[in-house]
Amino acid sequence: MSVPSSDIDLFADEVLVDPYPTYAELRELGGAVHLPANDLYALTRYDVIRSALGDPGTFSSRTIAFNPMANEALQGTSLASDPPVHTQLRATLTENLSPRALRGLRTTIDAKAAALVDELVAKGSFDAIDALARVFPLEVVADLIGFTGHVRENMLRWGEAAMQVLGPMNQRTVENFPIAGELYGWCSTVTADDLTPGSVGRGIFDAEARGDIPPNTAGHIIHQYLGAGVDTTVAAIGNIVALFGRHPEQFDLVREDRALVPAAFAEVLRYWVPIHAWGRHVTKDVEIDGATVPAGSQVALLLGAGNRDPRHYENPDEFLVERNPVDHLSFGYGPHGCAGQGLARLEAHAVIEALATRARRLVVGEEVRVPSNTTRSISELPVVEVVPA
Amino acid sequence: VKILADRERCEGHGLCADTAPEVYDLDDDAIVVLLHEDVPLELERKAEAGARVCPVAALRIEA
Numbered sequence: 001m002s003v004p005s006s007d008i009d010l011f012a013d014e015v016l017v018d019p020y021p022t023y024a025e026l027r028e029l030g031g032a033v034h035l036p037a038n039d040l041y042a043l044t045r046y047d048v049i050r051s052a053l054g055d056p057g058t059f060s061s062r063t064i065a066f067n068p069m070a071n072e073a074l075q076g077t078s079l080a081s082d083p084p085v086h087t088q089l090r091a092t093l094t095e096n097l098s099p100r101a102l103r104g105l106r107t108t109i110d111a112k113a114a115a116l117v118d119e120l121v122a123k124g125s126f127d128a129i130d131a132l133a134r135v136f137p138l139e140v141v142a143d144l145i146g147f148t149g150h151v152r153e154n155m156l157r158w159g160e161a162a163m164q165v166l167g168p169m170n171q172r173t174v175e176n177f178p179i180a181g182e183l184y185g186w187c188s189t190v191t192a193d194d195l196t197p198g199s200v201g202r203g204i205f206d207a208e209a210r211g212d213i214p215p216n217t218a219g220h221i222i223h224q225y226l227g228a229g230v231d232t233t234v235a236a237i238g239n240i241v242a243l244f245g246r247h248p249e250q251f252d253l254v255r256e257d258r259a260l261v262p263a264a265f266a267e268v269l270r271y272w273v274p275i276h277a278w279g280r281h282v283t284k285d286v287e288i289d290g291a292t293v294p295a296g297s298q299v300a301l302l303l304g305a306g307n308r309d310p311r312h313y314e315n316p317d318e319f320l321v322e323r324n325p326v327d328h329l330s331f332g333y334g335p336h337g338c339a340g341q342g343l344a345r346l347e348a349h350a351v352i353e354a355l356a357t358r359a360r361r362l363v364v365g366e367e368v369r370v371p372s373n374t375t376r377s378i379s380e381l382p383v384v385e386v387v388p389a
Numbered sequence: 390v391k392i393l394a395d396r397e398r399c400e401g402h403g404l405c406a407d408t409a410p411e412v413y414d415l416d417d418d419a420i421v422v423l424l425h426e427d428v429p430l431e432l433e434r435k436a437e438a439g440a441r442v443c444p445v446a447a448l449r450i451e452a
Contacts, residue, residue, distance in 0.1 A: 103419075333445075339400075342402060
């Protein structure tokens with residue numbers, strides 16, 4: 001059987017803004033669908049995507065991006081390498097990000113979220129993206145890495161660009177390469193003295209000075225934290241507010257039972273995935289749902305399509321905070337599973353807890369979305385009224 | 390069934406212990422600890438559920 005084909009362009013503006021109808025169409029065509037417009041095979045079903053993520057021998061990470069320039073730039077990083085090389089790089093990267101390493105941060109992060117949400121509830125109305133989703137992760141990551149000043153002012157722009165340039169060589173990618181280059185440039189020249197004493201960023205340089213990690217790797221590790229951890233978290237936190245605003249009865253469930261906070265975040269991630277598509281390179285002919293995807297192909301893992309696969313989740317298009325879909329695909333899975341997921345959970349759980357404690361209802365207006373190659377996020381979300389708890 | 394835990398790969402996310410606290414725990418370094426050498430029959434399904442949610446695929450069930 002040959003692989004089904006579709007003339008859909010995954011990176012067209014209207015698909016990027018609202019990909020779910022397209023995901024449903026592709027998923028019904030097959031677990032793997034050839035997309036000549038993007039010169040790749042899209043993987044669409046839950047089991048197919050999860051198996052690919054768990055099989056780095058067949059699905060190599062050497063082309064996680066969709067243009068050769070970005071893939072070239074990523075060579076030598078944990079993100080773009082395969083086992084066994086990957087194993088050591090990953091260990092270095094996660095050393096400071098493991099839940100153990102982050103244990104001490106929890107109290108600070110919870111307090112920051114509480115203070116910020118207090119202020120917003122007191123105002124009565126605010127833009128959830130500008131005043132919360134962009135502010136909070138930036139504060140957390142600035143403290144973590146220990147940067148201030150002009151770096152802080154640029155970080156949202158830089159973080160967004162770092163994700164945009166992973167797309168195909170379209171106008172968005174071309175325009176963002178110079179901005180992503182500013183981030184890379186800063187990370188290549190930053191030194192221990194530029195970072196706040198006691199920060200994790202400073203600690204990475206100390207580890208380099210001690211010889212615990214190879215020479216000249218500290219800057220690259222920091223680059224990966226910032227490239228991967230800013231834009232995605234902004235998206236997830238914006239989505240929390242939007243979905244609680246749209247589904248007050250689901251927000252009520254969380255308000256009434258705080259034990260649901262982790263489940264609610266997992267459902268937010270499942271329902272609206274922060275990352276559209278992630279690439280893999282097929283190293284040998286592989287059979288998917290009875291059709292052969294040839295060696296040498298580029299693959300796009302459609303994480304959000306898998307998250308809405310009715311073969312895996314009952315009523316997948318419903319947003320249900322009690323579902324607890326711990327096995328959602330939004331963080332990936334396996335050897336390359338999101339290295340920052342522990343920090344993402346700390347941040348998101350803190351925000352949900354703070355909202356559930358202080359607000360009874362979030363009345364939201366129309367959300368504005370701007371197409372983006374890699375991250376799907378809301379650009380503007382008016383919270384027109386907060387009903388205090 | 391037996392559980393195979395790759396302690397090198399474990400990063401301490403703790404989802405196994407949240408899902409099946411009767412089967413999995415975390416030590417002081419937040420690395421997975423198996424509470425049963427051989428999983429009792431009545432806990433097999435829980436053991437499988439806990440292994441399944443490991444985000445970095447550090448747990449495997451062997452029949």
